[in-house]
Amino acid sequence: MRVNGVTEKVDLSPQVSLLDALRGELGLTGTKKGCDQGACGACTVLVDGERINSCLALAVQYDDRDITTVEGLADGGEAHPLQRAFIRNDGLQCGYCTSGQLCSAVGMLSEHAAGAPSAVTEHLCDTDVVLSDDEIRERMSGNLCRCGAYNGIVASIREVAAP
Amino acid sequence: MTQVQNPPVVGTTSTGKYVGRAIDRVDGAVKTDGSATFAAEVPYANLAHAVLVHSTVSRGRITAIDTTAATALDGVISVITHENAVPMRPPAKVSPVDIDSMAPGTMVNYLNTDEVSWNGQPIAVVVAETLHAAHEAASLVRATYDVQPSTVDFKAEAPNAEPQPSSLILPSGGSKGDAEAALAAAPVSVDLRFTTPMHHHNAIEPHATTAAWDGDRLTVHDASQSVVWIRKHLAHKFSVPAEGIRVIAPFVGGGFGGKANVWAGTILTVLAARMTGRPVRMLLTREGVYRTVGGRTPTIQRVALGARPDGHLTSLIHTSVSQLGRVGGMAEPVTSQSSHLYAADNILLKQDVVKLDQIANTSMRAPGEAIGTYAIEVAIDELASELGMDPIALRMRNEPETDPMHGRKFSHRMLREAYARGAERFGWADRAPVPGATRDGRWLVGTGVATAYHPSFQLRANVTVRVSVDGGVLVRCGFQEMGMGGATAQAQIAADALGVPFESVRVEYGDTALPLAPMAGGSAQTASVATSLLAACEKLKKSVLELAGKSPESPLRGARLADLSARDGGLFHGGSGETYASILARAGVPSVDEAIGSETKLGNLVGNVKFMSKFMMDRRRWVKAACGAQFCEVRVDVDTGEVRVSRWLGVFDVGTVINAKTATSQLRGGIVMGIGAALSEESLVDPRSGRIMNPSLAEYHLPVHADVPTIDVEYLDVPDPTMPLGLLGIGEVSITGVAGAIANAVHHATGKRVRDLPITLDKLL
Numbered sequence: 001m002r003v004n005g006v007t008e009k010v011d012l013s014p015q016v017s018l019l020d021a022l023r024g025e026l027g028l029t030g031t032k033k034g035c036d037q038g039a040c041g042a043c044t045v046l047v048d049g050e051r052i053n054s055c056l057a058l059a060v061q062y063d064d065r066d067i068t069t070v071e072g073l074a075d076g077g078e079a080h081p082l083q084r085a086f087i088r089n090d091g092l093q094c095g096y097c098t099s100g101q102l103c104s105a106v107g108m109l110s111e112h113a114a115g116a117p118s119a120v121t122e123h124l125c126d127t128d129v130v131l132s133d134d135e136i137r138e139r140m141s142g143n144l145c146r147c148g149a150y151n152g153i154v155a156s157i158r159e160v161a162a163p
Numbered sequence: 164m165t166q167v168q169n170p171p172v173v174g175t176t177s178t179g180k181y182v183g184r185a186i187d188r189v190d191g192a193v194k195t196d197g198s199a200t201f202a203a204e205v206p207y208a209n210l211a212h213a214v215l216v217h218s219t220v221s222r223g224r225i226t227a228i229d230t231t232a233a234t235a236l237d238g239v240i241s242v243i244t245h246e247n248a249v250p251m252r253p254p255a256k257v258s259p260v261d262i263d264s265m266a267p268g269t270m271v272n273y274l275n276t277d278e279v280s281w282n283g284q285p286i287a288v289v290v291a292e293t294l295h296a297a298h299e300a301a302s303l304v305r306a307t308y309d310v311q312p313s314t315v316d317f318k319a320e321a322p323n324a325e326p327q328p329s330s331l332i333l334p335s336g337g338s339k340g341d342a343e344a345a346l347a348a349a350p351v352s353v354d355l356r357f358t359t360p361m362h363h364h365n366a367i368e369p370h371a372t373t374a375a376w377d378g379d380r381l382t383v384h385d386a387s388q389s390v391v392w393i394r395k396h397l398a399h400k401f402s403v404p405a406e407g408i409r410v411i412a413p414f415v416g417g418g419f420g421g422k423a424n425v426w427a428g429t430i431l432t433v434l435a436a437r438m439t440g441r442p443v444r445m446l447l448t449r450e451g452v453y454r455t456v457g458g459r460t461p462t463i464q465r466v467a468l469g470a471r472p473d474g475h476l477t478s479l480i481h482t483s484v485s486q487l488g489r490v491g492g493m494a495e496p497v498t499s500q501s502s503h504l505y506a507a508d509n510i511l512l513k514q515d516v517v518k519l520d521q522i523a524n525t526s527m528r529a530p531g532e533a534i535g536t537y538a539i540e541v542a543i544d545e546l547a548s549e550l551g552m553d554p555i556a557l558r559m560r561n562e563p564e565t566d567p568m569h570g571r572k573f574s575h576r577m578l579r580e581a582y583a584r585g586a587e588r589f590g591w592a593d594r595a596p597v598p599g600a601t602r603d604g605r606w607l608v609g610t611g612v613a614t615a616y617h618p619s620f621q622l623r624a625n626v627t628v629r630v631s632v633d634g635g636v637l638v639r640c641g642f643q644e645m646g647m648g649g650a651t652a653q654a655q656i657a658a659d660a661l662g663v664p665f666e667s668v669r670v671e672y673g674d675t676a677l678p679l680a681p682m683a684g685g686s687a688q689t690a691s692v693a694t695s696l697l698a699a700c701e702k703l704k705k706s707v708l709e710l711a712g713k714s715p716e717s718p719l720r721g722a723r724l725a726d727l728s729a730r731d732g733g734l735f736h737g738g739s740g741e742t743y744a745s746i747l748a749r750a751g752v753p754s755v756d757e758a759i760g761s762e763t764k765l766g767n768l769v770g771n772v773k774f775m776s777k778f779m780m781d782r783r784r785w786v787k788a789a790c791g792a793q794f795c796e797v798r799v800d801v802d803t804g805e806v807r808v809s810r811w812l813g814v815f816d817v818g819t820v821i822n823a824k825t826a827t828s829q830l831r832g833g834i835v836m837g838i839g840a841a842l843s844e845e846s847l848v849d850p851r852s853g854r855i856m857n858p859s860l861a862e863y864h865l866p867v868h869a870d871v872p873t874i875d876v877e878y879l880d881v882p883d884p885t886m887p888l889g890l891l892g893i894g895e896v897s898i899t900g901v902a903g904a905i906a907n908a909v910h911h912a913t914g915k916r917v918r919d920l921p922i923t924l925d926k927l928l
Contacts, residue, residue: 015295023204027206032201032416034368035860035861039859039861070196079192086191088187090824093417093646093647093825094367094414094416094417094645095190095414095416096417098195138868141869143867145367146836148833148836151871151874154868
């Protein structure tokens with residue numbers, strides 16, 4: 001498996017989820033298990049730059065893909081702008097959904113940059129959608145936060161999207 | 164909805180250099196880079212994984228339990244049931260004078276009984292080499308039951324409710340005058356029935372435990388709101404000395420009351436580790452949380468109000484029926500706020516309970532007030548409609564000068580100021596007086612208000628403070644951190660008290676190896692720890708001054724602490740003084756420590772007695788509470804009845820705010836949880852089987868990003884004179900009043916009253 005630019009050899013049963021492989025086999029516990037059913041988004045990771053729920057993915061299907069977890073968001077010693085923005089805007093409280101929110105936001109911003117519309121986009125053919133707060137909220141709604149840090153998360157994404 | 168910047172946080176306290184400021188939380192970096200280690204993530208060699216098996220009936224006895232297939236599965240180490248579990252002591256009875264006796268979530272002696280007391284009770288725990296083997300084996304355990312008749316339907320049983328016993332901690336009602344007679348005689352009145360459903364906390368981190376024994380010594384990493392309760396309860400259960408148990412919880416992925424008690428997952432992980440001789444880990448499944456951890460009770464409430472035509476309240480009646488499990492539960496003080504909010508001539512408050520064959524209910528953010536304020540605040544709005552009065556004017560007409568029930572003094576009360584400020588900022592004066600008057604395209608638009616109220620108190624905390632020769636300060640206290648920002652706030656308090664830079668203070672917490680702290684609950688933690696921390700800092704300054712006084716070279720020789728100010732890393736008088744580092748260096752001591760509270764058994768007992776007597780004296784003397792005014796705007800789809808919250812302003816009187824940034828987040832968080840309770844959250848119990856039917860985040864609907872507008876939070880920032888630094892506690896007040904404000908706004912938008920939560924679209928069509 002190639003995770004955060006490092007290739008590791010792991011021996012897995014075919015039914016092991018990507019989430020359990022990351023947390024259990026590779027010790028990358030930054031990716032969180034909140035429901036194991038694809039309903040909370042805490043396990044969101046990036047696969048070749050696209051966000052997925054790692055609890056709904058089988059690890060063996062991802063052996064030739066580039067996986068990025070929260071541990072791999074920083075560029076060397078330099079924190080990702082979203083990580084810094086989350087701290088500045090208090091876009092977290094307990095920290096358990098945070099890894100998923102961060103990976104999801106990174107994936108979401110590249111989806112937006114590629115012109116993907118959302119359910120609240122007025123014209124689905126628009127390729128130059130303004131990333132309003134409503135657009136951010138809609139596109140981030142797969143990531144639950146029970147502490148209710150949503151305002152801080154949206155502010156962080158808004159800041160990084162349009163510095 | 165328009166795009167708006169987050170409004171600036173209004174109100175910063177100037178009591179010190181750091182207290183009141185908006186400072187980034189100290190654990191922000193480790194929570195954003197994935198390195199914060201939660202309970203199920205601590206590495207152990209030779210770790211085994213445990214999974215629970217749950218009962219499928221709500222009451223009966225297990226006649227047989229077949230573990231053959233499970234045990235035979237590759238990788239399975241042990242299947243533990245009531246037939247082979249080692250004996251544990253049953254939970255001790257709850258004592259009215261010992262708050263720690265509230266630790267057990269239920270009275271069930273898990274796996275030491277063949278008796279089933281609710282649908283979902285753990286009946287076995289499977290231990291295996293891998294998580295997958297454990298899950299698969301758990302699915303292979305087969306139990307047969309002698310099923311006995313059970314009582315599980317709350318609404319059907321409510322007529323058989325009995326009066327809730329009163330306790331020192333939780334009020335259960337009270338009366339003044341003859342409220343029923345006054346209601347009958349009132350020229351204007353409302354008499355209304357409300358219902359609220361069962362709720363679940365749904366912290367995103369499921370309950371988790373990693374446990375390792377070494378002889379009779381035990382280390383437990385647990386997702387807990389009270390490391391002390393876990394240590395004490397496990398010592399009792401397993402008959403081992405508490406001193407040999409260490410419970411560690413530096414990071415907890417949300418609690419909201421759900422991680423306050425010691426539930427089955429913790430106990431059975433420790434049991435599995437004891438019986439297998441291996442370190443064992445259990446992360447509950449999401450369904451497992453619903454099956455083994457209690458939620459918030461459903462309620463049926465009656466609020467009746469009688470008034471003169473000028474709005475003066477002559478009668479206020481608030482009664483409730485809530486549920487308990489037959490095997491335990493916390494009687495929710497549903498009418499608590501109603502004895503403090505309105506100066507009615509006659510008041511009747513009464514709380515009844517029914518005992519059901521369901522899991523014990525437990526506290527959830529603002530137990531009592533979260534749902535009690537919904538009923539009373541909607542009733543006030545309905546009375547305002549009957550009177551043809553503005554709902555804020557009606558509230559202000561009945562704002563009491565002293566506590567309405569017993570005439571006690573308020574230590575501090577600024578509800579008038581909160582409403583005045585809120586009305587001005589929200590633009591309340593422009594509100595159309597009649598419902599259904601505002602339409603924007605397909606949306607009916609309405610606004611509503613409600614009062615937020617939550618009592619304030621303190622618990623006992625032990626604290627040590629150390630200053631070192633390098634100028635560093637270490638605060639040690641075993642309090643809990645689940646996102647409130649506790650370590651950040653206490654570091655700010657210590658930095659101001661000692662006059663040192665914030666960056667030089669380190670706070671250790673979440674560990675029973677540290678001085679004993681109370682459970683995180685009742686919005687009491689910050690004030691509880693602050694009281695002891697401030698006292699410890701005073702002692703420390705005195706000790707360091709004495710040390711300085713021993714040296715003829717010290718400019719502080721002969722100085723009195725009262726004449727000095729703590730600043731710039733030391734003690735100074737005008738331009739003269741000395742840093743702590745310099746005093747310690749000259750004296751040749753590496754550090755000076757001071758402590759508040761004793762960790763010995765006797766010291767603990769004395770501390771408890773002293774604390775309880777102060778608690779009771781204080782309660783007789785003052786009524787203390789955080790309060791606030793919640794303003795909101797909702798938009799209701801004219802065809803589908805879909806409700807969207809489009810604007811929110813909460814103006815809070817929470818006394819002094821320690822950290823403007825984390826406090827604002829916590830206040831917003833309560834409002835978000837209140838939006839869930841108002842519009843979508845509901846645990847559905849099958850009235851035949853007693854089984855919760857929607858035990859997942861796909862079917863129990865928490866508010867998501869798209870459900871939450873920009874929440875404008877303001878606090879008045881006037882200190883309460885009776886609390887440490889004047890702080891009242893902020894963890895719970897902001898969820899109160901939220902559902903009421905939304906229901907009132909929905910009425911203003913549509914003309915429809917919804918008296919049954921959640922306000923789903925079917926109730927508006």
